[in-house]
Amino acid sequence: MAPRTVRRRRLGAVVAAVAVAAPLGVVVTAAPxxxxxxxxxxxxxxxxxxxxxxxxxxxxxxxxxxxxxxxxxxxxxxxxxxxxxxxxxxxxxxxxxxxxxxxGKTPNKAGKCPVNKGRIACVDLTRQLSWVQDGRKLVYGPVPVRTGRDRYETRTGAKKIYWRNKNHWSTLYDVAMPYSQFFDGGIAFHSIKGSVWSPPGSHGCVNMRDADAKKYWSLLKNGDDVHVWGRKPGT
Structure with a gap:
């Protein structure tokens, strides 16, 4: 058998092994x-x-x-x-x-996030930004986030945090989701490893840098409002 053919078969075996090891439905997008x-x-x-x-x-x-x-x-x-x-x-x-x-420090200049709700977490999909405000007062942020990719878009509208798990593990994707705060079904704020600017996006969750997810954990609680609007570039 020619050496080139052997190399190709070995490469095919490695690719197949990786495909089997990856959780079903997960697109592996780890930074190089x-x-x-x-x-x-x-x-x-x-x-x-x-x-x-x-x-x-x-x-x-x-x-x-x-x-x-x-x-x-x-x-x-x-x-x-x-x-x-x-x-x-x-x-x-x-x-x-x-x-x-x-x-800058005026992320809600256009008034897209309600100012009559008290403490609220705002998520602007268009600019991939999130912040916490209390009335018209900016409490924290804005911070960059990574929301749902095409076909897994983060749903827009008025939401509420209903469940929090500091050390959550996704059984669906078999990955850690630290500082998870769920506000829409399986969609949550949580920290990720790597860059929040890494394309193409999440499977719907609002991914955050570790320090920002920790701060959101300290600022928010069950029952707090979340407002999501806009459209992520590329979706």
Whole structure:
């Protein structure tokens, strides 16, 4: 048997083993452990925007150093392939970050989250932002979140936290969901490992950075209101 055929069969066996080990229905989207061993030196369609975001010379031309800087960003935020190409997914994440930064300390400027409910957790799907307010007072945030991907969209509307479990384990997806606060069926606020900017999104939950999920745990309780609106980019 030819060596190349042997290698292909071994690779197929490894892929099959991984597929069996992964829980049914779970799309494995863990951030790459390291950057791809090569760089795509082609100029991408969002080259200037990406260079500007990374505070590099925005000449619209890909260089090896540009590629490595883009690749580092992609690796940090679980964007695949992480080969340093300035494509639509990478720019989409950066553009979202710009919108989140622009929210500043007035995330409810447009008045989309009710101010007549007292303590309430607000979730803006469009900007992938969440915050806690009490009337018109901003209590905490805004903080970046990661909501449901296409076909698993986080449902919009008025909700209430009805169950909390600090050390929750999902039997459906066989993963840890620390600081879970459920507000809509199986949808909850909870922390995740890795980047909250990692595409394509969750299976419906509002994923948070660990420190933010801990703070939400300390601020909210059963019966508190949650309001969700907007539409996640790409859904």
């Amino acid at each position: 452990a390291q950057a791809a061993p090569w760089c795509n030196v082609s100029t991408g369609p969002y080259q200037k925007q990406v260079e500007r975001f990374l505070k590099r010379t925005a000449d619209g031309k890909q260089s090896l150093s540009d590629c490595r800087a883009i690749q580092s960003f992609q690796t940090r935020h679980g964007i695949a392939p992480n080969a340093g190409y300035a494509g639509p997914i990478t720019w989409g994440v950066m553009s979202l970050m710009n919108q989140q930064k622009a929210a």
